[in-house]
Amino acid sequence: MYDYFYGAESEQFSFYRIPKVLFTEERFKNISAEAKVLYGLLLDRMSLSAKNGWQDKENRVYIIFTIEDIMAAMGCADQKAGKLLHELESKCRLIERKRQGLGKPNLIYVKNFVTPLESRFLNRENHDSGEVKITDQEPLKSRSNNTEYNNTEFSDTDSFPFTSFREDHGQETKRSDADQRERYREILSGNISYEILLQDYPLDRDILTEILELMVDTVCTTRSTVRISGDDKPAEVVKSQFLKLDSEHIRFVMDGLKDNTTRIRNMRQYLLATLYNAPLTIGNYYRSLVSHDMSEGFI
Incomplete structure (x- = not known):
């Protein structure tokens, strides 16, 4: 028999990150739920690759996540694993695979689907009057509480407050x-x-x-x-x-x-x-x- 949660005990687990926008924005409606879960697994592996300096000559972070890894993580057969990768790459371009050859596993680039404009204004308010000139020295006077893109989406949920x-x-x-x-x-x-x-x-x-x-x-x-x-x-x-x-x-x-x-x-x-x-x-x-x-x- 399982116990109830008390206080902040629900934070004791580690979690995979699946951005909420994958489920709420129209551009991602045609992607299967399983493919979105796989994207969350790949995104989780990205943080580990970044910490270990897995970057190419253009400073782009890559991961290695084989068909066997996907089969184990998703509990599926190899054909299904390949189909999910194909869906993420060809249907919505959320990943890009690069062959290494010589029997080596493919490199996978997990794409950042947030556009540069969105990324720049995620944590700023929309200003209605006049033209706003943004410089590196401009203080961030206020933060947006847009829950589609705030830290509930991109925070490291593995690092929960012990x-x-x-x-x-x-x-x-x-x-x-x-x-x-x-x-x-x-x-x-x-x-x-x-x-x-x-x-x-x-x-x-x-x-x-x-x-x-x-x-x-x-x-x-x-x-x-x-x-x-x-x-x-x-x-x-x-x-x-x-x-x-x-x-x-x-x-x-x-x-x-x-x-x-x-x-x-x-x-x-x-x-x-x-x-x-x-x-x-x-x-x-x-x-x-x-x-x-x-x-x-x-x-």
């Missing part, structure tokens, strides 16, 4: 820190299929428990930064990354621990770095294994 549970919202049902921690433990445990991992790794219960508790510690931290591989990362970014981890990422971390032949001096820092980087490195790791097996004639 500290909101600590604020006083006037709710009599305010949770204690212990309750908050337990709730995140339940969420993270479900995300990574913790009980199944315990069954699959019966001799590694301690390390799996350490991984889960480390994830809970990180998500519940009140610090503004988290140190990863010697660098101070914004805590909200790290928390968001950890909430996206699933069982395959944990299996990848476990495989890395088994394959590691050097002494790990600081297990906590090692796990923090490995967990944080898992979504970025897991693909290359398994591709290299496949390439190795092919070269050895196992495939």
Whole structure:
């Protein structure tokens, strides 16, 4: 039986961003709902590509999202995945694909459908009298509350306010820190299929428990930064990354621990770095294994 939401607890999940205008503007009416959801998935991947500097010579951000990725994310067959990509590219030009050749995956450019004029005036009022000259030095005196294009559309909804549970919202049902921690433990445990991992790794219960508790510690931290591989990362970014981890990422971390032949001096820092980087490195790791097996004639 599921519980009710209390106070700001509805903000505890990470979300994909699907701009509301895709559902409200006439120019997008002929696009299927599934294609719009896929655009949201691609848009979510864009933020990660931007953070990692995936840009071409013209500073245009691109992503790599294969047919297999779409099949897994959308729960569809390869033919359907290809059809959705074709719809976004040919029917509404919301994406552009660039072939790399040599068996490499296509690059995908997710298009910004907001026109330059719209982009320039999104957060400004319409002035009715006289000609308004806009310069870089002009102060932004007022903001528009046009809900079609304001920050409810383009904010990073993965970075939800974790500290909101600590604020006083006037709710009599305010949770204690212990309750908050337990709730995140339940969420993270479900995300990574913790009980199944315990069954699959019966001799590694301690390390799996350490991984889960480390994830809970990180998500519940009140610090503004988290140190990863010697660098101070914004805590909200790290928390968001950890909430996206699933069982395959944990299996990848476990495989890395088994394959590691050097002494790990600081297990906590090692796990923090490995967990944080898992979504970025897991693909290359398994591709290299496949390439190795092919070269050895196992495939």
